[in-house]
Amino acid sequence: MHHFTYNNGVLHAEDVPLPRIAAEVGTPFYCYSHATMTRHYVVFRDAFGSLDINVCFAMKANSNLAVVRTLAEIGAGADVVSGGELQIALKAGVPANKIVFSGVGKTDAEIRLALACNVGQMNVESEDELLRISAAATQLKKEVRVALRVNPDVAAGTHDKISTGRKDDKFGIDWTLVPDLYRKARTLPGVIPSAIAVHIGSQITNLAPFEAAFLRVRELGLMLRADGIPIDHLDLGGGLGVPYDHDAEPPPLPADYAAMVKRTLGDLGCKLTFEPGRLIVGNAGIMVARVIACKEGPSRQFVIVDAAMNDLVRPAMYGAHHEILPVHERPMASPVKPYDVVGPVCETADRFAQDYRLPSMERGDLVAFMTAGAYGAVMSSSYNARPLIPEVMVKGSAYAVVRRRPTFEQMMALEQLPPWLA
Numbered sequence: 001m002h003h004f005t006y007n008n009g010v011l012h013a014e015d016v017p018l019p020r021i022a023a024e025v026g027t028p029f030y031c032y033s034h035a036t037m038t039r040h041y042v043v044f045r046d047a048f049g050s051l052d053i054n055v056c057f058a059m060k061a062n063s064n065l066a067v068v069r070t071l072a073e074i075g076a077g078a079d080v081v082s083g084g085e086l087q088i089a090l091k092a093g094v095p096a097n098k099i100v101f102s103g104v105g106k107t108d109a110e111i112r113l114a115l116a117c118n119v120g121q122m123n124v125e126s127e128d129e130l131l132r133i134s135a136a137a138t139q140l141k142k143e144v145r146v147a148l149r150v151n152p153d154v155a156a157g158t159h160d161k162i163s164t165g166r167k168d169d170k171f172g173i174d175w176t177l178v179p180d181l182y183r184k185a186r187t188l189p190g191v192i193p194s195a196i197a198v199h200i201g202s203q204i205t206n207l208a209p210f211e212a213a214f215l216r217v218r219e220l221g222l223m224l225r226a227d228g229i230p231i232d233h234l235d236l237g238g239g240l241g242v243p244y245d246h247d248a249e250p251p252p253l254p255a256d257y258a259a260m261v262k263r264t265l266g267d268l269g270c271k272l273t274f275e276p277g278r279l280i281v282g283n284a285g286i287m288v289a290r291v292i293a294c295k296e297g298p299s300r301q302f303v304i305v306d307a308a309m310n311d312l313v314r315p316a317m318y319g320a321h322h323e324i325l326p327v328h329e330r331p332m333a334s335p336v337k338p339y340d341v342v343g344p345v346c347e348t349a350d351r352f353a354q355d356y357r358l359p360s361m362e363r364g365d366l367v368a369f370m371t372a373g374a375y376g377a378v379m380s381s382s383y384n385a386r387p388l389i390p391e392v393m394v395k396g397s398a399y400a401v402v403r404r405r406p407t408f409e410q411m412m413a414l415e416q417l418p419p420w421l422a
């Protein structure tokens, strides 16, 4: 469910017609719906009923300050994976005790920053990292709750590049080694090992792998408790998928996911943390582009738009499907043609869709790439010296640019010639 709908034949973001934003901001741009992201957060949170939970928005999905502030205002915590995300979370008003610091490679500087900011929890990826956190905490006279991130050796059944819980993935600590490391952690100063974390991947569309991983966490939790280690927090990661393709089977609803969590872990009396990213912002954002040209190949029709793989890399990187809608609705009976929708970047990978059925397209038409709110703007680059595209947030009939398009001077501001060329 989202708030991008046709009204009088024109695609709107909530109550704002997209052509108006295109005229005022220029294309391409990202557009976020405030109502959609807050609704998703509330639906997810409320699905757990009386369970004691903390929803930490995975900022890697979208770390725009206004997005994080919107979620912080309604009580969200944050899952951060870098010093940069940590600083945005704090700037957006997320209380430090609701911040979980994850990430497979934390630098010493990031560890010190996280400790100095008093984050609520650090998710540990290796013995070496545990020792570094303990040493830094001791030096800074801090104490932090740590969760060992368990690698449960479960295949999430999602795209290979975003599966993280198999034993040969770089993430987490082999679940068979975890008990010994907890015993060791108990002897270390500066760390309180009272939590277990797990995250098996992203865009997961079936509950079975989650359940397999959570049962492993349950087993570990009970074993550790029997060993006298007081596990009272479980961090179950993110990963619940969203519908990208309306012809495909829809992913499980938050209510089904929550019921499975209750069934597998509800009786342990632990506080549960979740790190959803895509689920909160995925279909709360779109990317709007304008058709630069239509080009006829010997056997294919190309629609060349002014957005490219540097702006939305998911199709090029994961073969991801994003629905494409004409911003001006065509009558139901209009003939459709198969188009290759491509960007201007000099790579054949710069293709958003192949044989995509659209009504007849013309230069100047606006199109919307749907479900682009997660892993869209955050993964963009300025490849081909293309400026990062603006982000706009809509709330009812109001809208605001929440990240500006840089000028050429701003794009170049960090570059300088060496003395021998100046």
Ligand code: LLP
Binding pocket: 058, 060, 061, 079, 102, 103, 162, 164, 199, 201, 202, 203, 237, 238, 239, 240, 275, 276, 277, 278, 279, 314, 318, 374, 375
């Ligand atoms: N927690 C951890 C430890 C993670 O690694 C991730 C995502 C999440 C939470 C949030 O997962 P979500 O709820 O958003 O599925 N760029 C890829 C997705 C990469 C996901 C990385 N980790 C894509 O565009 O599909």
